[in-house]
Amino acid sequence: MALVNCPECSHQVSNTAIDCPSCGTSLNKLKRSFFGKIFKWLFILFNIFMLVASFKACGGVSEVYTSSQNEYEQAGAAIGTTIGMGLMLTIWVFIDVILGLFVLFTRPKR
Numbered sequence: 001m002a003l004v005n006c007p008e009c010s011h012q013v014s015n016t017a018i019d020c021p022s023c024g025t026s027l028n029k030l031k032r033s034f035f036g037k038i039f040k041w042l043f044i045l046f047n048i049f050m051l052v053a054s055f056k057a058c059g060g061v062s063e064v065y066t067s068s069q070n071e072y073e074q075a076g077a078a079i080g081t082t083i084g085m086g087l088m089l090t091i092w093v094f095i096d097v098i099l100g101l102f103v104l105f106t107r108p109k110r
């Protein structure tokens with residue numbers, strides 16, 4: 001443990017201090033743990049993946065819809081899409097909540 005000068009008030013503070021006891025300036029950035037980083041990135045990547053997947057699914061559905069021969073096929077495609085999208089959204093939200101909780105729990109601590 002060494003003493004350093006606070007850049008704000010030039011008070012002598014320990015180099016392990018998170019913020020200056022005199023003026024409250026943050027000296028060391030709080031770091032996420034290894035797992036914290038993994039969960040954060042999983043969360044971000046998962047959302048990007050789901051967004052891309054949704055766009056692709058929408059494109060595929062409209063293709064099926066326009067290539068359908070009759071109204072029954074179109075109705076089937078519409079129903080299938082509604083169920084599929086509903087299911088996908090449910091899973092999306094579900095996984096987001098779980099990953100979000102992990103991101104929250106692995107937040108940097110003092």
Ligand SMILES: [Zn+2]
Binds near residue numbers: 006007010011022
């Ligand atoms: Zn200070």
